[in-house]
Amino acid sequence: MSTALQFDTHEIFNQSPPYEDIDLFSTDGPLVEAVKANGAEAEIAALSAFGRQWGAAEMFGLGRRANENPPKLYTFNPKGFRRDVVEFHPAYHELMRASIAAGLHASTFTPTGKRAAPPAEVARAARYYMAAQVESGHLCPITMTRAALAALAAEPTLLATVAPKVVTTTYDPAFRPWTEKPGMTLGMGMTEKQGGTDVRANTTTATPSGDFYVVTGHKWFLSAPMCDAFLVLAQAPGGLTCLFVPRFRPDGSVNALRLQRLKDKLGNRSNASSEVEFAGAFALRVGPEGAGVRTIIQMVQLTRLDCALASSGFMRMALAQAVHHSRYRTVFQKHLYDQPMMRTVLADLALEVEGAVALVMRLARAFDYAGEDAREAAYARLVTPAAKYWICKTAPGFIYEAMECLGGNGYVEESILPRLYREAPVNAIWEGSGNVMCLDVLRALRRDEEAAELFGSLARQASRLAGAVEAPFDRDKAIASEAHARDMVGRLARIAAAAALNDSAPAAVTEAFVHTRLGRPGGALYGADGLEATEAELLLERALPER
Numbered sequence: 001m002s003t004a005l006q007f008d009t010h011e012i013f014n015q016s017p018p019y020e021d022i023d024l025f026s027t028d029g030p031l032v033e034a035v036k037a038n039g040a041e042a043e044i045a046a047l048s049a050f051g052r053q054w055g056a057a058e059m060f061g062l063g064r065r066a067n068e069n070p071p072k073l074y075t076f077n078p079k080g081f082r083r084d085v086v087e088f089h090p091a092y093h094e095l096m097r098a099s100i101a102a103g104l105h106a107s108t109f110t111p112t113g114k115r116a117a118p119p120a121e122v123a124r125a126a127r128y129y130m131a132a133q134v135e136s137g138h139l140c141p142i143t144m145t146r147a148a149l150a151a152l153a154a155e156p157t158l159l160a161t162v163a164p165k166v167v168t169t170t171y172d173p174a175f176r177p178w179t180e181k182p183g184m185t186l187g188m189g190m191t192e193k194q195g196g197t198d199v200r201a202n203t204t205t206a207t208p209s210g211d212f213y214v215v216t217g218h219k220w221f222l223s224a225p226m227c228d229a230f231l232v233l234a235q236a237p238g239g240l241t242c243l244f245v246p247r248f249r250p251d252g253s254v255n256a257l258r259l260q261r262l263k264d265k266l267g268n269r270s271n272a273s274s275e276v277e278f279a280g281a282f283a284l285r286v287g288p289e290g291a292g293v294r295t296i297i298q299m300v301q302l303t304r305l306d307c308a309l310a311s312s313g314f315m316r317m318a319l320a321q322a323v324h325h326s327r328y329r330t331v332f333q334k335h336l337y338d339q340p341m342m343r344t345v346l347a348d349l350a351l352e353v354e355g356a357v358a359l360v361m362r363l364a365r366a367f368d369y370a371g372e373d374a375r376e377a378a379y380a381r382l383v384t385p386a387a388k389y390w391i392c393k394t395a396p397g398f399i400y401e402a403m404e405c406l407g408g409n410g411y412v413e414e415s416i417l418p419r420l421y422r423e424a425p426v427n428a429i430w431e432g433s434g435n436v437m438c439l440d441v442l443r444a445l446r447r448d449e450e451a452a453e454l455f456g457s458l459a460r461q462a463s464r465l466a467g468a469v470e471a472p473f474d475r476d477k478a479i480a481s482e483a484h485a486r487d488m489v490g491r492l493a494r495i496a497a498a499a500a501l502n503d504s505a506p507a508a509v510t511e512a513f514v515h516t517r518l519g520r521p522g523g524a525l526y527g528a529d530g531l532e533a534t535e536a537e538l539l540l541e542r543a544l545p546e547r
């Protein structure tokens, strides 16, 4: 691109070209290595095709338009009849179509609802990570749809009819019964006004009526309300129970879901999040009465993985934008990229993403093998909440720092940075907020022997990697103090990231991560970690090849 374009009053120069029409996969060295290290090498060509598709200027345009034109709720039709439908901008539908065509909503399951063979999780994780870099709001129904299949496993007959409708590559946004559609999406309703974390405080009821249930009550958050059905928690006679609540009754009439209003959110604007009342809605039970939490936690475990994947993707996009811009922008006759302090900041950001992507891809591998290998199941159980905690809480501050690398251009809406910045906190809040993730790690350590053993072995591995850094914890000390669980869980995540890097990245990267992330007290700002110039050189070359 020309850097000296004529304008009426001045020439334009010293601005970076748009960061688009790139291959989001092949230009991301750490991602390529992590995919290979976790068993998905055979997917490289397909992932590169996906990376080119999603890195196209057109896809970035769809992402922008879907967020500039948020969804609208139409509660009634012009004659006063209830409609309870949400209309989305065509750009949102295009994004949904592309994600579903690529199987982001279901590729880890077979049409019979069984888990697909490895490396289905790692291959999907890489795609999800790339899609999140471009637009994340539409990924809400995408993550819920695939995760719901895990909970539906508790009700094999229902799963057998739902799974073939989910495991297609057809997106059908029409408002009609799921049984008549070639493809369907699924949402989730747990949170009520009086409690989200504490779902046992749910007051919504599920009353048995023959072979179905009647659900009465509300949900304070019900995202993607145009999904074809929802997994909802409600109090049945036997206790808190998971229910399948479709938008239409079996007789074809609209089910009694009354969308009250849409939330006015900080970010996540392309996605609709509704408040809903169930006015005697038709529902089918999923799993035994009283087993609601146990049933739906299968779903939540998968959405938590996706939160960590998406936030890693946000950080990757923010980093790529910062590195790209700095290579073009000159300040004091020198590219920002060559200014010593900027290089340290950029390299430190790159190192954070190295750790995050290595960790989430390793975690995806654990999901690939959890069904057959107890150790991998323990890894998924222990590391999912830890990774969600560390990565999702890191992302907002990280994106802010990357934004600053672009100066004023980064703060302006036309760059993608403000959208990423607004989007990031929600991944830390939903699907279990930060403290709740830490409590979940404590629970795993207390109850799951395999998880506790894994914890010990990660700690020993960290000591070996870190050399002089002392073993950071032992299990008894770790579970003793709820008050200090954040410190322990943050360290656990960074240790697991170091171990994952050890499997996928060059030794120098792992060493840099260990000496800056395991040896230091938390809280240092990016670029204040004492990275050496040679380390910066390596990290920046890996982060983004020069064009």
Ligand SMILES: Cc1cc2nc3c(=O)[nH]c(=O)nc-3n(C[C@H](O)[C@H](O)[C@H](O)COP(=O)(O)OP(=O)(O)OC[C@H]3O[C@@H](n4cnc5c(N)ncnc54)[C@H](O)[C@@H]3O)c2cc1C
Residues within 6 Å of the ligand: 187, 188, 189, 190, 191, 194, 195, 196, 197, 198, 221, 222, 223, 224, 265, 268, 273, 426, 429, 430, 431, 432, 433, 434, 435, 436, 439
């Ligand atoms: C945009 C958006 C969309 C959403 N979509 C959905 C949806 O589709 N379906 C759905 O069911 N929910 C949805 N949610 C709700 C979300 O899952 C909840 O907001 C979240 O789980 C937290 O619950 P809460 O808001 O009731 O907060 P609370 O449960 O009141 O928690 C508040 C804070 O207290 C902390 N905390 C809780 N317990 C403890 C403890 N014992 N010790 C220390 N700290 C603690 C939490 O970590 C949190 O930071 C959505 C939320 C948002 C923001």
